[in-house]
Amino acid sequence: MNGKVIAVMNEKGGVGKSATATTLAYLLARRGKRTALIDFDGQGHSSIIYGVNNINKLEVTINTLLRKIMEDKPLPELDSYILKHESGVEVIPSNSQLFTLERNLCNVDFRERILSQYVDTIRDRYQYVIIDCMPQMGTPMINVMMCADSIIVPTQAELLSTQGLAELLRHYQIIRKNSNHNLRIEGILITMDSPNTIVSAQVRQLIERGFAGAVPIFKTHIPRSIKVAEAVLYHKTICEFMPNNPAAQAYEKFVDELLGNEETEVCAVG
Template identity: 80%
Template structure:
């Protein structure tokens, strides 16, 4: 039998006037890509002017495709009500401690929130430094932390409502806190089925509520960090402008490549962010050159460097990021530029090409 493949779009003009729908051009582009991916031939499209969104197959059969039998592919357009964008999950990762992971994660989360993005910060380090910067006075008195939530998933217990444990910080960021209990996670994951996806299971329960979820990671590779890389869409790698910090990048990239190749194929590196930079010293210049020579052809390197400043450490005493504590400080200004660079379209294309 000769079948006719028809792709049917029903467009609400009312939604289009209010700017809530994808344009016809964008929808056709999406459909064409879908058809190509699934090796379908597109013979016809039909655009309906009715104000009511829906599919009327009887009308389609009668008016559009009366000649031949057909393979009917319904396609519902996207409107604001129907489409809930999921969060982009960015992990701030380095196997070495003291390279500015927490400063980068908390500051980036703050700046994204400041720019109007719904942002959550997951403290995934047992030291709880992100929680402390975010205003938690004593992390070990917390009843519910990220470790508590993951334990419940491991034990197949229901999770509490997010509003009962997410801390709404003064900076506008929603915090999922941590404390020293997280150091037991490696052991707790030992005999768990699909243990590499426990964090993903948790994040799936909250990601529809946010535009960005930033994960501040612990400084070591193991089952918890494999969980992070399985969960994340992308990673940022802060590295201090010192030789030992730079040398650890090669090992981290090996782990990234293994996970990206075998498990999380969509994982990509946003870039290497050089932190605690002293641009006027010979050592910083040499290390920066070493990083450029060794990694520039493999992964993106952010043009923005974060300069060394004692005020970054001082801001922690006031439970603030450097951008809140002293926005005119050179490090704060650099973090603003870094965020601009991260969100820029040109950076996104560069990161995608390097994946």
């Protein structure tokens, strides 16, 4: 087994990356896929949603693991630190120490491949490794693009939210051309949508026009629902907290679409 690495990425904060990464991991696990979730943001939102009460008390985090690789020290056994959630998702947590990563990477050889080196040590245990990214570009994000197979880009259904996409796309194209030739953009996922509003239609048009042909857009949109934020208070994804909620059902459809696209690709190749 050589797990597929899917990064949930957008350099803007508050666009639904963590909601999407945590819910995607949850639904994949529920569909019987062996799934790991790497929390790659110092805010630790994925870790919190998966039950960590105090992220600053964590002993092993993605940051401490990457430090070991940078210092050429052995990694602890995966089973000694991975958080096994009852849903089946296995979480590599994070806390604010990850904010030092960019600076720590400065003086390291092959600094763009540190995360790849780590992911290579766990990838054969899983069918999917989902990465919940931090909200800025820079060397840590280059690390993600070097080890991911594909990227999902959540974008809030507001006009200003589409602005960072061009920068992300530029990095993606450079990395795809020069290093990780197999990297793909799975699609832009419109989140916090208010269906049938003018702004929602305009955002879709803007994205379609701006990225026509270059980037697919998921047909499924995730509607705005206050229950998504409420679920976090209970350390849950919306699909666990309230499976009949429209946002939960949209996430189910989104995962159908994602897995359906994968099958189409396999058929096209095979």
